[in-house]
Structure formats: C-alpha cells, structure tokens
Amino acid sequence: MINILQEFYRLFFNLPFVHFSLMKNEPKNQENPKLLPTNPPASPPDFQADPLIKILKTDSCKKNKPALNRIYMSYFTQAFIDFFQELSEHNQREWFHENKKRYERHVKQPFAAFVQALIDEIGQHEPLYATPKECIFRINRDIRFSKDKTPYKVFCSANIANGGRKNPNASFYIQFSYNQVMIGGGIYAPDKTQLYKIRQHIQYNLEAFEQLLEEASFKKLYGQIQGEKNKRVPKEFKEDAALQPYIANKQFYYLAEYQEEATKLLLSENLLKEVLTHYEAALPMNTFLNEAIEE
Secondary structure, three states, X not given: OHHHHHHHHHHHOOOOOOOHHHXXXXXXXXXXXXXXXXXXXXXXXXXXXOOOEEEEEOOOOOOOOOOOEEEEEOOOOXXXXXXXXXXXXXXXXXXXXXXXXXXXXXXXXXXXXXXXXHHHHHHOOOOOOOOHHHHEOOOEOOOOOOOOOOOEOOEEEEEEOOOHHHOOOOEEEEEEEOOOEXXXXXXXXXXXXXXXXXXXXXHHOHHHHHXXXXXXXXXXXXXXXXXXXXXXXXXXXXXXXXXXXXXHEOOEEEEEEEOOOHHHHXXXXXXXXXXXXXXXXXXXXXXXXXXXXXX
C-alpha cells in the first residue's frame, strides 16, 4: 500500500521519491542527507558557473529565534574584483559602456542576489519591507558639487531598512569593493529634530546606552560610535554631556572595515554569515536610536 501511495505522489504531483519512513519521528541528533530545508533561498541568477553551496546550521535556535537552516554560497567571483579594480583605473563613461555587460553579470546581478538573501534572513527575525532595488544605491556618482568629476563609484552599496536607502532612520549598511568590505549601522545625517531626540534619549537612559556601548559583540566588531561633534551643546544637555560625551555628537554611526581580508571575504561562501553576524551586533544600538527618533 505504501509503495502505491509513493508512486501516486511521484506521478501526480511530480514529486521526487521520498521514503515514508523519513516522515517518522527520528532521534533529533540524527542527520539525514535526504532532508532539505523546507524553504531554501532561491539560487542567484547564473552569474556563476558552479557556485559552492553549503548547508550550515546556525545559532538561530537561540531563545525567541526560529530554528533555520541557511544556505550559504559564494555570491561573487574574481570577475567582481577585477571589474572594480579596472574601473578604478579607467573611470570614464566610454570604458563603462564598453564593459556594461560585465558589470551587469558580475556585479549588479550577484549584488542584488546577495541583498535579497540578506533581506530574507533579516526578515526571519523582524519585519523588513524592502526590495533590493529600493536598498541598492546607484553606481553613478553625484558630481554636481564635487571637484572630483569621475562618473562612477568604485564600489557597490546598499542600505538595509524598511523602504531601503530612503529610510532616514538608523539602519544597516554594506559596501563592497575590490579592496574593501565595509559593514555598519546607525544614522549618518540626522536632522535637527532627530538629533535632539537622540540626545534626549541618551540623557534619560545613560546607563542603558553605556551598556550598549560596552556590549561584547558591538565593541569587538565596531569599537565605538563615530561621527562629528558639536563644540557646544544646548544648555539642557551640558551637564550630562560631561558624563557621556556622545551626547555632543552630530552623527551616530559605526563601521567595520576590512581591507587586507576584502578579497578573501568577498569570495567566501561565508560572506552572508559574516554580514549577518555584524547585523546582529548592530541591531541593539540601531533599536535604541530608532526608539529615540520614533518617540
């Protein structure tokens, strides 16, 4: 009877053969190579001939997190590195147009696939409403008010947040180039109202803010908050600014930069895992800043 049902499912639903015994309760520590994640992420477009794929268990089984099997793979090839290295030496419109197919295949498509995978993973833990198109910045530089008239950036970048790059609040940022991987978070250019609210939130929560600064993963990966400071702060903040100098900041962002390791990291199948580790380390501080802004 079981064999008949198996054949029926295979023919009618076009399903691969799966032995029904696999559906029985088995010891939790027994791994079966025939079982795959229920909703594995889609493979990126054919920008790689034979991507290296590895299924890894993650730490997402921690409290309040769903247990997931993430599929990690190499999103970028040496062609990504080569394109940006050559663009840095030939940053002209004529060269770019001659090499646009290379850009589309080896840079634009794999970067969009990586951003989609990142959005999907983050969306497993918190609401995130954005598409790669909304998150990814254009490669064209705004040269209207710049002395540097080179037309293109020599990196690709994205802002991961609800609504993507236009989100004005604290968010998560990635930037990849041939000689640098940059990962960060926070808020780079708060407006006057946002700045006042952030300062006030720090003032009212000095101890909680200090704990976030000293949190082990944040300190290890980002070190400290960066940004320009005001020489003078409004009088209502002066006393507390003496206790917590970050109250004088005009910007509240944090960055991890990798240069010597950039190529190895970009070509690794663990790139998504590393970026997610940085995201998790930035999340508590981002949450604190956004709580201030949204009050």
